[in-house]
Amino acid sequence: MKNGNILEVKNLKTYFKIKQGIVKAVDDVSFELKKGESIGLVGESGCGKTTTALSIIRLLSDNGYIESGKIIFDDVNLAAMTEDEILNYRWNDISMIFQGAMNALNPVMRVSDQIIEAIQLHESISREEARKRVTELFELVKINPNLMDSYPHEFSGGMRQRAIIAMALACNPALIIGDEPTTALDVMVQAQIIDLINDLRKKLKMSMIMITHDLSIITETCDKIAVMYAGKIAEIGNVDDIVFNYQHPYTEKLIKAFPNIYGERQMVESIPGTPPNLLNPPKGCRFADRCHKKIGEICDNVDPSLVSIDGSNHMVACHLKEGLRNV
Amino acid sequence: MYNNIVDIQNLKIYFQIRQGFVEEVIKREKKIVKAVDNIDLSIKKGEILSLVGESGSGKTTTGRAILQLAKKTDGKILFDGDEINRKDKKYMHTFRERAQMIFQDPYQSLNPKFMVIDIVAEPLQLMKIKISQEEKIKKVIKALEFAGLKPGKDYLYRYPHELSGGQRQRVSIATCFIVSPDFIVADEPVSMLDASVRADILKLFVSMKEQKDTSFLFITHDLALAWLISDRIAIMYLGKIMEMGSADLIAGSCLHPYSQALTSVLAVVGDKRKKKRIVLEGETPSPMNIPKGCRFHTRCPICQKKCKQSEPELKEISSGHFVACHFPQKIN
């Protein structure tokens, strides 16, 4: 795109139909990603991170649908595409490391064959060529290519996650989405995978969306952070803006929930209450009934919109900020 | 009064692994997993001691052994100064009341056929504590609310599958609190919880320690959480304790290369004082094939010849600070 963006998500609404009604899992989410840039989506379980990602690559489950909004990738709107059209983009341009994928590898099929199958599904190349590609991919993700014909159970957790990353890289995507790619791995393996991801992004000049509930992982891998709460973006900006100059009460609470071993030993804080039911979200600010800085009725009645702080790309959706601005 | 609630001396727990017919019968090969390989450890009364280490390092096995849920191969385990006598029924009865475990996996440890009320009240039943149904409900509600499930009455008649992972973990915490034990093995009790809610549980442990003098063996792979709530931390690698000391010492000035690597890769939010990361290469060896000499030598950034030949003992290098390394030093 002319403005250097590779992806623009505009007012995305993704809903799920269930017996009891409609789950507004993603409700008016917008963000942009520049070529080569990485953004982290962070937030509590159920806030809509995975749903945002699945909307982008259009792999929502049958009861899910994009209600409205645009997903502009390379000047085309993925949200408006037919299933056939999106096939040209999925994996070739945008690929995804699914949540829990390393435990979902086919146990009775060699790892190499699983990747070859994935490549041949998207490109018409010979088996031999595909096999050669797997060798290169293994080298890229730092697994000895001699091991490519192993079965998944012969790999450690870290190796399986590397194989999953290799598979996501198979068709040279410009954008990769990682959904909790380091969760459930041991810290040292996690550190290795983070190094690998950072290294690959530099080498391949890839853009990335990193999804995790662990804010610390994002600060190590991303340029920008979008803090999600109950289907909406509460605050978005460069990593340093969010971490050192957060404006939203929810971001503040989220940051304070993580211990800092370089600082004083201070008990972490929790956020009382639970996120609202997305079948019937509150009409005001979705965080209002858990908020420690609630101003008053306006929070219960008016949904705060995302506004820029001093005209920068640091934006926050909170009446506290809007209020200050209007004084 | 005896100072320690638990003393472990030279504890070894080995498992024999079943193999195919050829290996077992014809080749007479025996595969042994040395899950816990000679550890010494004491937990003081009213202390939280954290056992930190990666997956498979032997943390759960150690905890289970203390509670007599895993058979020891060798060594001694004392509880409140006395060796635990498994054959003495009366002793075991009191022991089961005084020592409890919060299990690692709330998906496996809760009986799916029981409702929450029966799960939480089970220890009362096991201990044949006679109370009326009314009292039972009251006690269970109190325990549930203690563990952060409020209002407790809303959860009484639910089955485990109707609860989220975090809620299940709280049920298993409530189960252990209902008999007010003196000692709790808490095996990854907050691993299923969002960061935003785990503080409640951690605070609960700290307040039990402060108000009731409850002792804890807190098992976790998260060094930062261990540092937050414990008095002392022991770092485990492949069945052995590599370093042990006060929480601040381990977090800030540990000397074993493995502990230093672990602390260096801890991600923190909102602090620029980050140390240089020491990312260890390769993988942890299999506990069926523990390297000779120092068991960490295959991955150690400062390994020398001596490390490959002889195994370092866990030595007290300054008061209360134990390190198992031939060359304990700051790496930078």
Ligand SMILES: Nc1ncnc2c1ncn2[C@@H]1O[C@H](COP(=O)(O)OP(=O)(O)OP(=O)(O)O)[C@@H](O)[C@H]1O
């Ligand atoms: N297929 C579905 N049908 C109905 N509701 C769904 C479906 N998939 C997700 N949801 C709901 O949509 C909301 C957002 O879910 P999503 O999986 O995007 O959350 P998440 O942020 O990825 O959470 P986690 O951290 O637990 O993975 C949740 O309330 C969830 O229950």
Ligand SMILES: Nc1ncnc2c1ncn2[C@@H]1O[C@H](COP(=O)(O)OP(=O)(O)OP(=O)(O)O)[C@@H](O)[C@H]1O
């Ligand atoms: N009953 C058993 N039979 C055989 N091997 C076992 C048994 N229990 C544990 N082990 C092995 O002993 C080692 C230590 O296991 P343990 O469960 O104590 O590790 P852990 O430190 O708790 O790991 P995690 O963080 O994954 O829970 C592992 O290699 C494990 O496979």
Ligand code: SF4
């Ligand atoms: S809008 Fe109001 S309730 Fe919402 S976060 Fe801001 S101050 Fe709190």
Ligand SMILES: [Mg+2]
């Ligand atoms: Mg998800």
Ligand SMILES: [Mg+2]
């Ligand atoms: Mg364990």
